[in-house]
Amino acid sequence: MSTVAVAALLVASMLAIGTALTAGDFRMLLRRPAVLVGAVALNVVVVPGLAVVLTWLADLGPDAALGIVLAAAASGGGTGALLTLYARGDLAISAALQGIHAPLGLVSVPVWAAVGGHDVLPAGAGGILLVGVALVGQVVPLAAGMWLLQRRPDVARRVHQGARRVADVLLAVLVAFFVVTGAGRLPQLGWRTVAVVAVVVAACLALVLLPWPVPAAVRRAVAMTTTVRNLSLALFVASVASTTVVLTLLAYGLVMYGLSLPVAWWLARGTSPVAKS
Template sequence: MKQNSGTMLHAGRTVIALLTAVILFGFASTAQSGEGIYREFMRISQGQGDAQLFAKINAAAKKLDWTGAQEIEFKGNLRLLKIEGATGEDAQIFMVRDVSGELHLLAPPPADAPDHTRANYAELEKKLGDKFIFKLLRVDGEVEGQAYSFVYLWEPPMRTALDRVFKICIVLMLFFVMVGMGLTLTVEDFRRVFQKPKAILTGAVLQWAIMPIVAVAMGRVLGFYEAFPFIFVGFVLITVSPGGVTSNLMTFYAKGDLALSISLTSFSTVLSIFFTPFFLTLFCANVPEVTIPVKLIVQTIIILVLIPLIVGMTVQAKAPKFAKKATPVFAALGIIALLFLIIAGVLSNLEVFSETERYGVKFYSGVFALTLLGMIVGIIFPKLLKISNYQVRALSLETGLRNASLAMALALLIQDNMGDFYSSMFITSAIFGLLMYVAGFLSIWVYKKLLPLDGTPEMEVKVKP
């Protein structure tokens, strides 16, 4: 009992110190936004502004004089906002955004425009989810005293080859990574959920309830909720993603309950089809400028998580010898996939890192604190329930470490639909994916003092080299 009290005291002090440091960083930085026009339009689309502004802008766009218009070319995204509950062209507005952040309003083709340029506007809504190279004519216009940049599609948008290849690679790599996870699972891993429900249910509550609340609290304290809402969503996204193979690996090195870790990872992965979209919507429904594409998230998890997991488990059941030989290959692929997602994703978004106001000390310290706090609450709550140190080690790592590959893939696949033009959700997940290894190894070192192993393990699993 005395040992448990000492562990709780140390963990509590660590929480207080960590939160104090993060809050200080939060007040040390002020938020600025270069997205005023977009945010105003988003509020209008949600019924919170001048509903007539879209109609006025569309009317002004039809009267523009394109004589002497400037020719511009850049890589960017097409975005569409519609007023909720309204119909017709005057209740919506198309925008084109340069990757550098400049926003242009897409005007309809002029009355005297040649037929081939009118064809450039065909099926625009199908182009909302990807990056394109735009060749445009640009003129300045004014509506109710506000200056806007209007553009006209002089040539059809051309989707970038890198964007097309990158998204295909994301899908394939994550699919095979989840097949690899399935190759290591058996029905027995799921039976343990019912054999030892206390630890499993404790881990599930920590993963799906406590950690998202921690993320929401940190996002609000650090000011991301108002200033950079998609960073706030990124905090929530990574904490409502299931556990991954990294937590299993770390639990093995920490000499924790590996069987519990594997079972909890399997359990949370299956639950993610319901809980990831549910909790993401629950905690982010009222975030300014954010609309959660629930259907797309569910479809993505089914295709990239559940189906390959079932395929892997089926192979393991039908051909266990092949599964055993293939497991190391898929394990290596998992590491490669994580590195590929981080490196390729960061390289394709290098311009956003120049904005230190968005991605500064407060951001990086907040992400690191998030994963570290996961480890800490993963110690405190199980100790309150008198769970053995052997299992607490596994629960702590399962709480603080997440399937960053899945979170990054989800972020990349939904960011354009959501209007996350700065890739804030992806970058938050990617930085978490890197820093969680630091926090994980640091926690393993701390466990030796805070969570000494004493007693017989409640679950056992045989691990062959």
């Protein structure tokens, strides 16, 4: 899938999020810093740690194990907030977590690869540029959408609908890309590799079921934002690795969206249009 299409998906997603948020929604985050701290710990410690343990227990080959660890360590995927919107989760928390996780991935990816016993090069200047562009692609349309909602709410509603339709189409294209490039090659990876990926993704989605002392919308936001990994960053690092590592990352994307989209749609049933804490 072209870089332009991925960037357009990120911009459309964040514009749709921005036109459904107010500054007051972000101020609410200050009242529950423990949620942000806990979500960050889940993303940069628990999820990659789980991936390292599972790849070791499953006795995967080094290349397949590296692909899974890279994906699990790369937090801050650009469509996490969009899936939160689908799931009627807390958009402010999801948007904030995406912004926090993206730069942390530059550190967590090489660190967790090393913990797993894999020798990869740090992301370096190219990785910093990649994350910087992604952050701009999130912050600018998010701020523009929030400004429009405050100044022209009638226009903001129409922009929200249009941006969401564009995001829906581009997300469908992204999922189709993973299906076309990864589905037919799953047997090459071996079903143990696919099973480990499925367990990691399912564990992230299961966060929505934990009895946290927070509103359901917050649990949904944390679950969706944690499930969607920054595969662009992982693929960037994997460019110095083998074809099997890249194939494993494509399989991760296929399983990630194959499980998270149905869960997001299921969570949306019978809830309000946009859930906020």
